[in-house]
Amino acid sequence: MNALDPWLRLALVPGVGNTSLIRLLTAFGSPEAVLASGRAALSAHLTPAQCDALLAGPDPAELDAALAWLDQPGNSLMTLADADYPKSLLEIPDPPAMLYCKGRRELLGRACLGIVGSRNATPQGARDAEAFAHVLSDAGLTIVSGLALGIDAAAHRGGLMGAASSIGVIGTGLDRIYPAKNKALAHQLAESGLVVSEFPLGTPPVAGNFPRRNRIISGLSRGVLVVEAAPDSGSLITARVATEQGREVFAIPGSIHSPVSRGCHALIKQGAKLVESAADILDELAWQQRLTPPHHPETPSDPVLEVLGDAPTTLDSLAERTGLTLDALSAKLLTLELEGHIATLPGGRYQKLH
Numbered sequence: 004m005n006a007l008d009p010w011l012r013l014a015l016v017p018g019v020g021n022t023s024l025i026r027l028l029t030a031f032g033s034p035e036a037v038l039a040s041g042r043a044a045l046s047a048h049l050t051p052a053q054c055d056a057l058l059a060g061p062d063p064a065e066l067d068a069a070l071a072w073l074d075q076p077g078n079s080l081m082t083l084a085d086a087d088y089p090k091s092l093l094e095i096p097d098p099p100a101m102l103y104c105k106g107r108r109e110l111l112g113r114a115c116l117g118i119v120g121s122r123n124a125t126p127q128g129a130r131d132a133e134a135f136a137h138v139l140s141d142a143g144l145t146i147v148s149g150l151a152l153g154i155d156a157a158a159h160r161g162g163l164m165g166a167a168s169s170i171g172v173i174g175t176g177l178d179r180i181y182p183a184k185n186k187a188l189a190h191q192l193a194e195s196g197l198v199v200s201e202f203p204l205g206t207p208p209v210a211g212n213f214p215r216r217n218r219i220i221s222g223l224s225r226g227v228l229v230v231e232a233a234p235d236s237g238s239l240i241t242a243r244v245a246t247e248q249g250r251e252v253f254a255i256p257g258s259i260h261s262p263v264s265r266g267c268h269a270l271i272k273q274g275a276k277l278v279e280s281a282a283d284i285l286d287e288l289a290w291q292q293r294l295t296p297p298h299h300p301e302t303p304s305d306p307v308l309e310v311l312g313d314a315p316t317t318l319d320s321l322a323e324r325t326g327l328t329l330d331a332l333s334a335k336l337l338t339l340e341l342e343g344h345i346a347t348l349p350g351g352r353y354q355k356l357h
Contacts, residue, residue, distance in 0.1 A: 009034035010082050011069050014101050014203055015061035019053050021201060021215075024100040028083065069204055072178070077193060079104045087112055095222040095248050099201035102219075103177045106197035110170055116144040116284070117224035117245070118162075119217075119238040120154025121231040121263045128154060128231040128263060130334055131255060133161035135228065138281040138341045140165020142290065147172060147223050149216060150185055150198070154230045154238075159188055159196075168196040172220050174213040176206035217241040218248070225288055226251030228278065232266030239266050242275065251287060253278045281341045307335050308344060308355060315352035 005011075013024055013034045026048050031037045037045075037057075045054045072078055081088055081102040089111045092098045104111075116139055118132055136146045136158040146162030148155040150171035162169030171192045175181045177200050180189045192198050201219065202212060217240050221227050227245040229252070232238040242252045252275040257264030271277050276287055284290075310324040322332050336353060339345045346354050 005070055005073075007073065007080050007082070008066075008070070009038055010080065010101055011066055012038060012061055013057075015065050015069065016053075016057050017061075018056050019049070021100055022097060023049060023053060025097070028100060033084075065203070065205070072204055077105055078177075079108055081108065081111070081199075089223060091115075091224075092219065092222045095218060097218060098222070099219060102199045102201055103204070104197060104199050105177050106193045107168065107195075108197060110145050110168060110197045111199070111223065113145045113167065114143065114290075115147045115170065115224045116288075117147045117220045117227035117241065117250075118154070118158035118230065119148055119220065119227060119232075119241045120158075120229055121233060121236055121238065121266075122151050122153040122155075123233075123263065124153035124157065124231055125261070125263060128257075129157040130337060132157035132230045133164075134334075134338045134341050135230070135255075135281050135284075136161025136169070137164045137338065139284065140167040140169070142281070142285055143167050144225070144290065145170060145196075147220050149173065149213070149220055149241075150180075150189060150192070152182055152184060156185055156188055158230075159192060163191060163195055170196060170223065171198045172216050172223070173198060173200045174202065174216045175208050176200060176202050176204040178204045179207060181208040213237065214240050218244050221245035221248055221250050224250060226253055226284065228253040228255070228284065229267055229270055229275070230255050231257065231261075231263035232270075233262050234265045234269060236263075236266045239270070242270055251276065253284055253287070255279075280343065282343050305335075305339070305344075307332070307339060311345065311353060311355045315348050315350075315354045317350075317352055321353065 027037045030048055042054050081104055083100055118136055132154045140146055140162045145167040146158055146169040148158040150173050159169045180186050189198055221241055221244050227241055227250055229238050229242055245252050254267040254270040254275040256277055278284055306325050322329055346356055348354055
């Protein structure tokens with residue numbers, strides 16, 4: 004018998020969710036002991052319907068499919084009994100009993116930072132999320148997000164570009180990537196980062212599962228950065244859960260006229276740390292580690308920095324000197340600012356920092 008067979012038999016029992024699984028494992032000590040128990044013992048911890056389902060056992064076809072999935076390269080099931088189960092998740096009130104993993108499982112043990120935000124992100128918000136994630140990943144923080152459209156996707160792209168990579172926590176089974184538009188990104192995460200889910204294979208995109216995965220995003224992370232969020236955004240649920248878990252919450256301010264800034268402004272009023280650069284986050288976390296990947300030398304040779312002298316310079320002037328389009332130049336300047344190489348001055352001017 005596969006060593007994970009008892010865990011899968013519990014995971015695949017319909018109607019027995021994570022809270023019930025934790026209760027059973029706490030009471031009986033192991034999945035084998037749970038499965039060997041009779042109705043009288045189980046009824047102290049489960050409803051009659053749950054007892055019926057557990058005693059009947061899972062669908063054999065689902066169990067075979069899960070075991071076959073685990074035989075594929077890069078796929079694994081992490082359980083509470085594993086030595087590499089992340090300590091950060093053990094600190095939260097409702098840790099997942101099991102995590103289906105696809106990719107670099109060791110990333111779950113690394114220092115992480117969550118980045119979340121609006122699915123309807125503005126172009127600037129997406130650029131901010133990607134640039135922050137890239138810099139923070141290069142500083143050694145693995146970026147965790149929910150693989151949704153908008154800010155989440157941008158955060159994953161930035162994390163993958165950096166040295167510490169990225170983890171996607173999803174609200175479906177790992178064989179049911181949602182939304183479909185992010186399938187290519189999910190494949191990239193599976194190859195260079197990690198995708199995880201507490202939900203069994205085949206689980207469809209059920210609305211209630213997405214708020215549940217938010218506790219894992221914040222639970223894995225030392226802090227959570229909210230880039231853009233409407234007042235009723237699901238990102239605010241992640242921020243609230245992060246606060247309850249004792250994690251730091253960071254928020255990027257925006258225009259008072261933008262609907263996707265109001266959630267961030269509300270968080271800041273409630274005590275979230277206002278951040279303008281990745282350095283603000285690293286300083287707040289007292290984060291000392293800095294990774295220096297090959298594509299980021301310590302003293303970068305950059306065409307923008309080379310033409311940016313000590314005197315404040317306008318965007319138009321820099322465009323003339325570098326030959327870059329305004330969009331490309333703006334994105335480059337944002338990255339350089341987040342990395343602490345330049346400062347933005349009043350009047351739309353830029354200056355190199357020494």
